[in-house]
Structures are given as C-alpha cells and as structure tokens.
Amino acid sequence: MLLIFLLFSFCLAYDESISKHFINLSQSSYCVSTPQEWNCITCDSSIKPEFVVENHGARAIQGFDAKTNTIFTVFRGSSNIQNWIDNIQISKISPYNDSSIEVEKGFYKAYNYLKPELINNFGSLSKKYGTNEISITGHSLGAAEATLFVYDLLNDYPNYNINYFYNFGSPRVGNLEFVKSFSSFSLSSFRITHYYDIVPHVPEEFLDYRHISNEIWYNEENSEYKICNDLNNKEDDTCSNSCSPTHCTSFDDHVYYLNVSMGNDPTC
Secondary structure, eight states, X not given: OHHHHHHHHHHXXXXXXXXXXXXXXXXXXXXXXXXXXXXXXXXXXXXXXXXXXXXXXXXXXXXXETTTTEEEEXXXXXXXXXXXXXTOOOOXXXXXXXXXXXXXXXXXXXXXXXXHHHHHHHHHHHHHHTOOEEEXXXXXXXXXHHHHHHHHHHHHOTTSEEEEEEEESOOOOBOHHHHHHHHTSOOOEEEXXXXXXXXXXXXXXXXXXXXXXOEEEEOTTSSOEEEOOOTTSSOOTTTGGGGTTTTOOBSTTTTEETTEEOSSSSOO
C-alpha cells in the first residue's frame, strides 16, 4: 500500500511542463558560450544567465530562472556526443569520506574542474536575487555532472534548497553505495530517459554501476511517458532497461528528448 502511495505521489510530482522547460535550458547550454549570447532557439526569456563557467572542455551556465524562481545551474553535455559515448571510461574513484561510495572517474573529473567556481557563484547569485532556492539540470554528460553536483550540495551545502533536479539521458554515475547514499536524502528529482537511448545503459550494470531512482521513460515518439518503479534502488525492467542488453543502441534517441534536438549539430 505504501509503495502504491509513493508511486502516486511521484506521478503527481512529475511536471512535464517543467521538464520541457529544463530540456530547453539543457539544449541552450550547447549553444551559448557567454551570457550575452542568450538568443538561441531554445533560450527562454524567463532565464537570466549570469555566469558561463568553462574548464578543460566542461561547461556550466548559472543565473536566475524567473519561471521557477530559482537560481539555476545547467551542465552542458559533451561537445562531441558520439565521440564521448565511444570513449566513456569505466574506472571508478572514491572521492568521499565513505570509501565504499564510488563514482565514474571521467564524470567526476569533468565536474570537479567546474565545482569551485560554481559554488562561489552561488554566493553572489543568492545575494543578488535574494534566494537560496536552486534548480539543476543537464543532458548526457551534463546529466552525470549535475548528479554529482546535487550530491555534493546535499552533503556539504544544506543552506541551499534544491527545488528542481531534472536530468536527461544520463549515464550511470556511481555504484550501488552511491545510489543508496543519494537516495537517503529527501529530494524531488527525475531522471528522464527516451526509448532505446544507448547512454542510460553505460557504464554497464555488471561493472557495478547503478542509476539513481525516479526514472521517467518516454516512448519513441516522445508522446507518452511512464512513471517507473525504481524506488528500491533497482532499475525498473519495464522502462528503459526493458531493451537491455541487446536493443539499447540508439544514438538518435539520445539526441532527441521531449521533441527537442540536442547537441551542437541542431541550429542553435
């Protein structure tokens, strides 16, 4: 009975209009390299970009989101998505006090290049806009970096309240202990997947990688979605994982979320 109630609660909490807002923001991060360039096709007028943080090829944009009344951080995916997929590292590192918690080395390295400046920017943004309410999003590699950022904020910066965390086409970020630790926090978050997208299936489960919970799985046409049952830290085999291990091979599904073409190739 409790499980039914929890699933119903998540069903009510998932807001597709907010999801579409954040997928547009995620796509915009591929197109914009300075705050003054906020004029791309998916650049929403409710977004006020203040900082573009770049280091070693990684990029994040921060500012104020008037639609959600939050300070936002969006992480860009790889500038060459296909090349990144082909070269995903599988080795893990344990950068946390609890050495049993492990995350993928390449994702953490890319994120950690950005982290100090992102944290520093929160101070000035919070002061300027008078809020500690934040939202975080990203697509592909950006979704992995966003997950790591959320985890650090939950552990080390409790003065910031994460109102929204929507990620799209995320790879698996860490091991089961990471997922358990992530799930121990009270957080409304959604991991959106699209049909046979290849990226949510790497790195593979047999390498002891797991997904965080609250998957929302969209069909091929992006016309319907399913609220997945993964609250026990195990992927729902009737959602994205239903195509594993032989059919989850679509690159096209990875670069097309909620009817938005993702990456550098679309006209920005």
